[in-house]
Each structure stands twice: as C-alpha cells, then as structure tokens.
Amino acid sequence: MTDVHAPASVNPGAPPQTPPEGGGSATPDSPRRPSGVPQQKNLPLWRWAWRQITSMRTALVLLFLLALGAIPGSIIPQTGNDPAQVQQYFISHPALAPWLSRFGLFDVYGSPWFAAIYLLLFISLVGCVVPRTFRLVGQSRTPPPKAPRFLGRLPHSATYVSPLPPQEAVAAAASVLGGHHFRLRTNVSTGTTPSSPPGKKADAGDKTFWLSAEKGYLREAGNLLFHLSLLGILICVAVGGLFGYKADKLLVEGQSYADTPSALDDFYPGRLATGSDLAPFDITLNNFTATYITSGQNAGQPAAYNANVTYTATSGGAAKTDDLQVNHPLNVDGVKVYLIGHGFAPVFSVTDAQGKVVYDQATPFIPADTSTMLSDGVVKAPNAAPEQLGFMGVFVPTAVEGSGGTLNSAFPAAENPAVSLIGYSGNLGMDSGLPQSVYQMDTTAMTKVAAQPHLMFPGQTWKLPNGLGSITFVGYKQWVSLTATYDPGQGPALAFAALALLGILVSFVVRRRRVFVRAVAADGNRGSILTVGGLARTDASGGFEEEFARLAAELAGTEPTNQSETGA
Amino acid sequence: MGVNETLANVSSDFMIAALLIYSLAVLAFAGDFAFGRPRRAAVAVKQQTRIAELASVGAGPAAGSAVSGGVPADGPRTTAPPPANVLPSRQASLSRAINDAGNWVRVAVALSVLGVTSHLIAVVTRGFAVHRAPWGNMYEFVTALTCVAGIFFVYVMLRYRAWSLGVFVMGAIVITLGLAETVIYTAAGPVVPALQSYWLSIHVTAMTLSTGIFFIAFVLGILYLTTDVYRARVAAGKAEPGNGLLERIPSAAQLDKLTYRTIIFGFPVWTFGVIAGAIWADEAWGHYWSWDPVETWAFITWVLYAAYLHARATGGWRGRRAHYIQIIGFASLAFNILVVQVFITGMHSYAGLG
Numbered sequence: 001m002t003d004v005h006a007p008a009s010v011n012p013g014a015p016p017q018t019p020p021e022g023g024g025s026a027t028p029d030s031p032r033r034p035s036g037v038p039q040q041k042n043l044p045l046w047r048w049a050w051r052q053i054t055s056m057r058t059a060l061v062l063l064f065l066l067a068l069g070a071i072p073g074s075i076i077p078q079t080g081n082d083p084a085q086v087q088q089y090f091i092s093h094p095a096l097a098p099w100l101s102r103f104g105l106f107d108v109y110g111s112p113w114f115a116a117i118y119l120l121l122f123i124s125l126v127g128c129v130v131p132r133t134f135r136l137v138g139q140s141r142t143p144p145p146k147a148p149r150f151l152g153r154l155p156h157s158a159t160y161v162s163p164l165p166p167q168e169a170v171a172a173a174a175s176v177l178g179g180h181h182f183r184l185r186t187n188v189s190t191g192t193t194p195s196s197p198p199g200k201k202a203d204a205g206d207k208t209f210w211l212s213a214e215k216g217y218l219r220e221a222g223n224l225l226f227h228l229s230l231l232g233i234l235i236c237v238a239v240g241g242l243f244g245y246k247a248d249k250l251l252v253e254g255q256s257y258a259d260t261p262s263a264l265d266d267f268y269p270g271r272l273a274t275g276s277d278l279a280p281f282d283i284t285l286n287n288f289t290a291t292y293i294t295s296g297q298n299a300g301q302p303a304a305y306n307a308n309v310t311y312t313a314t315s316g317g318a319a320k321t322d323d324l325q326v327n328h329p330l331n332v333d334g335v336k337v338y339l340i341g342h343g344f345a346p347v348f349s350v351t352d353a354q355g356k357v358v359y360d361q362a363t364p365f366i367p368a369d370t371s372t373m374l375s376d377g378v379v380k381a382p383n384a385a386p387e388q389l390g391f392m393g394v395f396v397p398t399a400v401e402g403s404g405g406t407l408n409s410a411f412p413a414a415e416n417p418a419v420s421l422i423g424y425s426g427n428l429g430m431d432s433g434l435p436q437s438v439y440q441m442d443t444t445a446m447t448k449v450a451a452q453p454h455l456m457f458p459g460q461t462w463k464l465p466n467g468l469g470s471i472t473f474v475g476y477k478q479w480v481s482l483t484a485t486y487d488p489g490q491g492p493a494l495a496f497a498a499l500a501l502l503g504i505l506v507s508f509v510v511r512r513r514r515v516f517v518r519a520v521a522a523d524g525n526r527g528s529i530l531t532v533g534g535l536a537r538t539d540a541s542g543g544f545e546e547e548f549a550r551l552a553a554e555l556a557g558t559e560p561t562n563q564s565e566t567g568a
Numbered sequence: 569m570g571v572n573e574t575l576a577n578v579s580s581d582f583m584i585a586a587l588l589i590y591s592l593a594v595l596a597f598a599g600d601f602a603f604g605r606p607r608r609a610a611v612a613v614k615q616q617t618r619i620a621e622l623a624s625v626g627a628g629p630a631a632g633s634a635v636s637g638g639v640p641a642d643g644p645r646t647t648a649p650p651p652a653n654v655l656p657s658r659q660a661s662l663s664r665a666i667n668d669a670g671n672w673v674r675v676a677v678a679l680s681v682l683g684v685t686s687h688l689i690a691v692v693t694r695g696f697a698v699h700r701a702p703w704g705n706m707y708e709f710v711t712a713l714t715c716v717a718g719i720f721f722v723y724v725m726l727r728y729r730a731w732s733l734g735v736f737v738m739g740a741i742v743i744t745l746g747l748a749e750t751v752i753y754t755a756a757g758p759v760v761p762a763l764q765s766y767w768l769s770i771h772v773t774a775m776t777l778s779t780g781i782f783f784i785a786f787v788l789g790i791l792y793l794t795t796d797v798y799r800a801r802v803a804a805g806k807a808e809p810g811n812g813l814l815e816r817i818p819s820a821a822q823l824d825k826l827t828y829r830t831i832i833f834g835f836p837v838w839t840f841g842v843i844a845g846a847i848w849a850d851e852a853w854g855h856y857w858s859w860d861p862v863e864t865w866a867f868i869t870w871v872l873y874a875a876y877l878h879a880r881a882t883g884g885w886r887g888r889r890a891h892y893i894q895i896i897g898f899a900s901l902a903f904n905i906l907v908v909q910v911f912i913t914g915m916h917s918y919a920g921l922g
Contacts, residue, residue: 056881056882057882057885059878060882063878064875067868067871067872067900070871071864071868074908075912078859080858081858108859237857246855293757296757297755301757301758302761303758304764305761326762326764326852327761327762327765329851336854338852338853338854340853340854485854487855490856493856494846497843501839508832
C-alpha cells in the first residue's frame with residue numbers, strides 16, 4: 001500500500017539528508033505520503049481514511065474515473081446541450097431511456113455521481129496540497145542540510161585547486177553561489193552570508209570547511225499554484241452556476257423583445273438567480289442576412305451572417321444599432337448577447353370556412369438540414385371554425401425536385417423559396433391543458449384534408465377542399481436565435497486558468513537542486529583542494545549537468561579575482 | 569476574400585513533394601537498419617551514452633564545453649560517471665556524429681530535413697493562399713500537426729543523435745500524411761463564419777502544436793513498451809538476445825526520459841490550447857465551457873496526460889503503466905480528431921468532410 005517507494009538504498013525511516021535523485025518520500029515530485037508504513041497501524045479509522053483519500057494512488061484512480069465518467073456525456077444526448085435530441089432518444093429507445101435517465105446519463109455533468117468523482121478528487125487535492133504548502137513555507141525558512149562527507153559520490157561532482165586557504169576558498173565559493181541566488185549554509189563565517197549556529201565554529205579549525213547551497217523552491221511553489229488554481233477554477237464554475245443565467249430568444253425580422261422572463265423563450269437561471277436579475281435591455285431585429293459562397297467546390301458554405309439590431313440598454317434610453325455576428329457578441333448591461341442560430345419564417349395567412357382571417361403571421365421553421373436550409377414547422381389555427389385547422393410544412397429556400405418527386409433544396413439562400421404543406425382539420429388538442437410546442441402538432445384528433453402535400457410559391461393560395469377555408473403563402477422572413485448569458489465566475493475562472501498555466505510552466509522549468517562544496521588544505525602551505533558536488537532533486541526535465549558544469553567552472557575560475565580582493 | 573489559386577497549387581505541390589521525400593527518408597532509415605555498416609557493436613554504446621545526456625547522469629558534454637569555455641589548466645576535473653566517453657562539445661560532435669553514423673543515416677537525415685522544409689513551405693503557402701491560419705478543416709489540421717511532429721522530431725533526432733528512431737517516427741508521419749492526402753483531402757477555401765476569428769490562429773495553433781508533440785511521445789511510448797517487453801523477455805530467457813532492430817534503438821530508460829520530456833513540453837501547450845478554446849467558446853457561443861463532445865474529449869485527454877504525470881511520481885506506476893496511460897491519452901486525442909469531430913454532431917463540427 002506504499003505509494004511512494006523509497007529506493008532500497010535509502011532507509012525510509014532516516015531523514016533523507018541527501019536523497020538520491022528521484023528517491024525518498026520527501027522529494028517535491030513525489031510529495032504524497034506513503035499511506036501505509038508500519039508505524040501507522042494503530043491509526044484511528046478517520047486518519048486512515050484521510051490518508052487513503054489523500055494518497056497519490058487514490059488521486060490517480062479518481063483521475064481515471066473522471067476521464068471515464070466524462071465519456072457518456074459525449075455520446076448520449078445531454079439536456080443541457082440538446083433537449084430536443086433527448087426527447088427524441090426517449091421516443092426511439094423507450095425501454096433504455098428511463099434507465100439512462102435514472103443514472104443521470106442525460107445530464108452527466110450535473111449528476112450526483114459525476115459530482116462525487118470531482119469533489120473527491122478536489123478533497124484529495126486539498127488534503128495533499130495544503131500540508132505541502134505549509135511544508136514549503138517551513139522549508140523556505142530552514143537552511144539546506146549540511147554538505148555530505150563524500151561529495152564525489154553525488155551524481156555530479158568536480159574538483160579544483162584553489163590558491164586560497166580552505167576557509168577563504170569556501171567563503172569565495174559562497175559569494176559566487178550567493179550571487180546566483182542560492183540559499184546558503186556553511187560552517188565558514190563569511191560576513192555576508194548566514195552561517196550555521198555558533199557552536200559549529202568552535203571545531204572549525206580541525207575540520208574541513210563546507211558549504212551547502214540550495215535553489216529552486218519555485219518548482220514546488222509552481223506546482224502548488226497549479227493545484228490551488230484548479231481549485232479556484234472549480235469555485236468560479238460553481239459561482240457561475242449559482243448566480244449566472246442563460247436566456248434564449250428567437251426573433252423574427254421586425255420583432256423585438258424586452259429582457260424579462262415572460263418575453264423569453266427559455267430562461268435558465270442559476271440556482272440563486274431569478275428573473276429580477278435580468279438586465280433591463282430590449283432588442284429589435286431589423287434584418288438578417290446570410291451570405292454564402294455561390295460557386296466552386298465550397299458552394300453553399302456560409303461566408304457571413306449579419307443580424308442588424310437596434311437595442312436600448314435601459315427602457316426609455318437611447319436606441320443604438322449594432323451588427324451582431326458570430327464571434328462578435330453584443331455587450332449590453334454587463335450581459336453578452338450572441339447570435340446562435342438562424343432560419344426562415346414563412347408568412348402564412350389562413351382563412352376559415354366562414355371567410356374570417358384566423359392566422360396571419362410569420363412562422364419560424366426549424367432547419368432540418370443546415371447545409372440546404374430545408375426547414376420544417378407547423379401552422380396552427382385554433383380559432384378556425386367550425387373545425388380547427390393545422391398544417392405541417394416543409395420550407396425550402398431554393399426549390400428543386402429531388403429523387404422520387406420529393407421537394408428538396410439546392411442552396412441555403414432563398415433563391416426560389418417554396419413550401420409544401422399537409423393540411424389537417426379537426427381538434428388540435430390545445431385545450432387539454434398540457435403545454436404544446438409551437439413547433440409540433442398533435443394530429444391524433446385530426447384528419448388530412450388532402451391525400452397529397454400541396455406545393456406553394458410565394459403569393460399563392462391553396463383553397464382547401466370541402467370549403468374548409470384557405471391558406472396563402474404570403475412570403476418569408478428570417479429569424480435569428482439569440483442567447484444572452486451572464487456569468488460572474490468567468491473572469492476569475494480565466495484568471496485562475498492563467499495562474500494554473502503559469503504554475504505548471506514554472507514547476508516544469510525550474511528544478512530543485514543543491515550544490516555542496518568542501519575544501520581541504522592542499523599538501524603545500526597555501527592553497528586548498530575543493531570538491532564540488534551537485535544534486536538535482538527533481539531533474540526529470542534534465543539539464544542540471546550543464547548548469548552544474550557552468551557553476552563548477554565559475555567556482556574554479558573566479559578564484560583569482562577573489563584572491564586579489566583579499567590580498568588588497 | 570477569395571482563394572489565391574496559384575499559391576494553393578504551390579502548396580499542394582510542396583505537400584506531395586514532402587510526402588515523397590519523407591517516404592525516401594523512411595527508406596533510407598530502414599536501409600541503415602538493413603545494410604548500415606556494422607559499426608554498432610562499438611559505436612552503439614557510445615551513441616547511447618550520448619543519448620544518455622538526457623538521462624542526466626553523464627556530465628560529459630557539459631563538462632567538455634566548460635573546458636572549451638576557457639577555463640585555465642587547473643579548472644574543474646570532472647569525476648562524473650561515465651568517465652569514459654567524454655565527448656567534445658555538442659557543436660563539434662553533431663557533424664561528427666552524423667559522419668560516424670554512416671551513409672544511410674547521412675542520406676536519411678538530409679532527406680528528413682528536406683522533407684520537413686518542403687512540408688513547412690506547403691503549410692505556410694496554404695495559409696497565404698486562403699488568408700488565414702492554415703488549419704481550418706480536418707485535412708489542414710492533420711497536415712499541420714504532422715509538420716509540427718516532423719520539425720519536433722528532427723530537432724530531437726539531431727539533439728540526441730536518435731537516428732535509430734527515424735524509421736518509426738518518420739514512418740508514422742508518412743502514414744498519417746499519406747492518409748490525409750488520400751482520404752480527407754480538402755481543397756483550399758474560406759471557412760465558415762464560426763471559424764472567422766483570430767482565435768483560430770491561437771486555439772487551433774496550440775492544439776496542432778501539442779498534438780504534434782504528443783504524437784512523438786506516443787511513438788516513443790510504443791517503442792518503449794516494445795523495447796521493455798523485449799528486454800524483459802531476454803532477461804527471463806524467453807527471447808534470444810541480439811534482435812538487431814531493438815538492440816539499436818535507445819534503451820527503455822532513455823526512451824522513458826525522452827517521452828517524459830516530450831510530454832511536459834506538450835502538456836502546458838495543450839492546457840493553453842484548451843484555455844484559449846474556452847475563451848473563444850465564450851466569444852462565439854456564450855459560454856466558456858458547455859461540455860460539447862469535442863470539449864469533453866479534450867478534457868479527457870488533459871486528464872489522462874495529467875494522470876500520466878502523476879503516475880510517474882507514484883510508486884508502482886512508473887515505467888510501463890505510465891506509458892500505457894499516455895498511450896491511452898493519445899488514443900483519446902486521436903479518437904477526438906478522427907471520430908468525435910467527424911461523426912458526433914456538436915458545435916465543433918467543422919471537419920469539412922460532409
């Protein structure tokens with residue numbers, strides 16, 4: 001159950017004064033505690049559980065579960081992204097769908113089990129990162145360990161001869177390493193660098209002089225910053241989910257709406273947001289244009305969408321106009337309004353059997369194929385008498401005859417618009433009390449007025465058989481769907497994401513390393529032999545050997561300058 | 569803005585040329601394995617110590633450069649292991665190393681560099697031909713990411729003298745690029761309004777770069793597992809030693825280090841790409857994260873590479889297990905590109921393969 005195996009050569013019980021590279025449970029790269037070393041046998045259950053949950057192995061398993069748990073949401077339709085598809089799924093898989101629903105698989109990322117995974121992961125993260133933060137603060141206050149006796153055994157070492165006596169040679173080395181911002185500890189009094197406790201000085205005369213230098217605390221700091229920033233992002237996401245909202249509105253050319261819950265098609269408030277939090281603007285869609293590539297291989301591909309809108313930020317305020325485009329949202333009252341979709345809204349006029357106009361408006365049709373803009377929709381005239389009238393229709397912007405005589409669209413722009421309608425008479429079932437979608441029609445209590453669909457071009461009128469009335473295809477307008485979103489968490493989330501990136505870069509680039517120097521008197525009267533040892537505690541990214549060689553060369557090479565200084 | 573057809577044609581020609589040159593490079597690398605002069609017994613060891621530069625044990629080359637840096641005679645005498653094979657400075661040794669490696673390698677390296685150059689020209693001219701970042705559809709994305717992989721590998725190969733990896737990495741690039749040219753070729757053209765944003769050149773660039781880098785790590789991971797399994801079998805007496813192919817490529821430990829370095833290079837780039845994508849999503853769709861299938865899979869990939877990084881710091885998970893994780897990570901990335909973006913409808917459906 002040990003998470004971080006100490007290598008066999010190191011006694012795990014002893015404080016790893018100079019652990020070999022990558023070894024030892026205290027190295028910053030393997031920071032999580034071993035979860036089951038023997039002396040912890042008699043731990044209370046909660047301590048044991050806490051150790052389990054904060055162990056690296058648990059974190060690893062939770063990471064896998066997180067990846068695995070995210071998969072179904074990308075395959076099964078999600079209510080958050082496409083509620084219509086979820087409905088469709090219930091219709092086409094009547095046996096399976098309720099079960100999927102029971103396990104939250106239509107709303108994976110809001111489901112309790114998914115939340116359980118990431119909350120456990122973050123608990124594990126906190127349990128690991130917080131003690132590490134305190135440990136880092138402690139480490140940054142304590143000097144590096146004493147230089148080991150045999151520096152030649154370290155992964156990197158070099159020797160050089162100095163003309164200075166040992167004590168001065170070590171002091172000179174200290175000033176060089178101090179100049180490179182190493183934290184220092186030495187048994188030599190240098191005046192400029194912190195020395196070890198006074199007791200050490202007493203026996204300095206008969207022993208070798210040594211120097212320990214450590215650098216790279218930023219690595220662990222970056223690592224911690226990364227993990228804490230992830231926590232910050234999670235909190236920001238939660239804040240957005242609680243106080244933010246999303247509001248959808250479909251607008252036909254010429255229509256306007258005020259940003260109130262009753263005027264909206266869909267309003268998705270966060271748990272702590274209400275309709276009164278909506279910004280007070282209103283928006284009118286003046287016109288919408290979609291341009292398409294007309295020739296070549298990419299013909300039919302959209303080139304630009306432009307929704308010209310007039311808006312007032314507060315009721316009674318000055319009206320402004322704006323061209324709303326994809327990638328160019330409108331910023332109003334701290335809320336962003338986006339152009340999300342578009343379509344055609346054929347205009348119909350329906351007269352009933354008594355000659356009364358019972359329907360006269362643009363009817364948004366939903367694109368069934370965005371590449372040709374073949375769209376479908378329904379026209380419902382509940383006020384028609386004596387029987388209610390309803391029509392199921394297909395709108396095509398550029399009518400062509402498809403295979404088998406079906407109506408098809410050749411191009412997404414309205415070059416030759418046409419509709420094909422199937423007429424119904426009877427009871428629309430709108431009095432049943434159940435809310436009905438304006439895009440769907442319940443034909444169970446209705447009968448077809450004609451066997452065949454009826455094809456119409458703008459301006460044409462279809463006189464329904466048996467004197468039921470008539471319908472005129474007046475023309476068409478276009479509609480856009482707008483989404484207004486407000487998310488107070490997104491700015492801070494971005495800031496935390498940037499911090500996380502900064503943290504991980506720092507932790508990958510910086511390495512924690514120690515350099516030790518020991519000096520012994522040379523055989524002659526003056527001068528000394530110095531051994532330099534180097535150890536990168538976390539050098540998985542490599543490159544320490546080069547830095548060590550540079551430092552060693554500098555230590556050896558800068559001696560003469562120091563000598564002249566001391567000589568003067 | 570229309571398409572500059574002349575430049576588009578130049579781009580296509582250079583892309584085909586790159587593919588041909590890469591194929592020849594693979595042949596030359598393979599030829600080195602088959603017919604290269606039998607210098608290996610002695611040289612291979614030396615070569616591997618050069619690669620062992622990345623194993624951070626040999627202070628050799630660095631110490632060498634320190635000496636050439638003008639340190640007086642009483643300068644540092646390194647006692648670092650391995651004391652033998654003290655190499656001359658890197659600049660001097662690169663050309664010598666290529667010479668040492670023989671004619672096949674010389675030809676293969678030259679072809680690789682030429683192929684990458686041609687590939688880069690093809691990508692850049694495509695960008696000028698369509699007046700935007702040349703990764704607006706699946707075909708362009710794959711050609712760009714293989715270009716990144718090619719450049720990155722040539723660097724790794726020259727830096728670590730890893731000729732022996734050429735046949736595998738270049739081979740994988742040739743297959744990927746060849747499939748792109750034959751299966752998903754898309755003529756130069758403008759992109760849909762949703763992609764008309766400067767974020768295309770930020771988000772998709774980061775994703776292309778990191779995918780190219782992870783691609784290299786993936787190939788290295790496969791090599792690692794092959795080598796590691798083979799050496800374990802030899803050690804257990806289940807396989808004959810002396811498999812020429814596997815004896816020549818760097819040791820499992822070296823491949824492991826190289827993979828790790830590749831991934832810690834790719835991971836922040838991927839992270840940045842996901843963040844940039846979130847900013848763009850907020851700009852285009854109104855929410856920075858909406859669990860669109862492609863977003864979800866980018867997240868899954870991120871989590872898996874994060875798991876790899878944690879596994880490397882966890883006892884019992886280093887080595888093979890860690891490599892399995894990063895290979896699954898790349899598989900999720902490939903699944904995202906090849907399956908999710910093509911077959912699953914979402915807001916990222918821009919592959920242009922309809």
